[in-house]
Amino acid sequence: MRIALGTVQFGLDYGIANQSGQVTRSVARQMLQLAAAEGIDTLDTAINYGESESCLGEIGTEGFRIVTKLPAVSSDCCDIAGWINDQVSASLSRLGSRSLYGLLLHRSDQLLGSEGRAIYDALQGLKASGLVEKIGVSIYDPHELDLLIPKFHFDLVQAPFNLVDRRLSESGWLSRLKLEGVEIHTRSAFLQGLLLMQQEAIPSKFAQWSGLLSKWHTWLSDNQVSVVQACLAFPLAFSEIDRVVIGADSVAQLEQIIAATKLAVPVTFPDLCCSDENLINPSRWIHL
Secondary structure: OOEEEEOHHHOOOOOOOOOOOOOOHHHHHHHHHHHHHOOOOEEEOOOOOOOHHHHHHHHOOOOOEEEEEEOOOOOOOOOHHHHHHHHHHHHHHHHOOOOEEEEEEOOHHHHHOOOHHHHHHHHHHHHHHOOEEEEEEEOOOOOHHHHHOOOOOOOEEEEEOOOOOOHHHHOOHHHHHHHOOOEEEEEOOOOOOHHHOOHHHOOHHHHHHHHHHHHHHHHHHHHOOOHHHHHHHHHHOOOOOOEEEEEOOOHHHHHHHHHHHOOOOOOOOOOOOOOOHHHHOHHHHHHO
């Protein structure tokens, strides 16, 4: 299955539409059991996702490929390779794992700074040692790749991609990465939950995009398609995408997501494409 299970909810209270809070250990265990039974083989986490790695380690991740992310390297770090190796060692300890499938930088722009080569060489060293199978970056804007790809080779790139934020495809990077043999994971299929919300429940700060959101809900009603089904069908329609990372707040929600991936939907999606960073980048929502 091309779905990967995002586990930020295992460590943090995350998402604008999240009404359940952080997932409990018991629920997380049930979710992993369901994921394994349905053929989901990849877990996405990060060192900065609160208790996520520790939760996964307590539950057990045997049979899953784990992708985690490094936080930013401190500007006063004197031994970059040592610091990165220590971070990965601690991550593996929390996860109870001998190795990682993927290790991504959460701050790809650091590769373009004075210590960029040292950071990249440290990642390559971890790959050479067998502790990490694939190295790469988690990006927020595909244009980050314009500067990165000419200087560095990545095995894995993760980027946002959904019905509203189509930059990865429209920039040409989706096809280019695939041609270069890079594994592609996309996230934010639900735009951090905004696309899942009932129209009347959408916070007033999104009023400036009411036309776009109204168009979305009208299309759903006219086509009799569930919101989860449509949101997932869009990225899954792109064969270049290897995994679509999704998070869930409960077993029932994960069951709904899995069921939605198995259903056919109309091939003509509504044109919701938007380039306004204040909408497509959830980190900016706090300032709206």
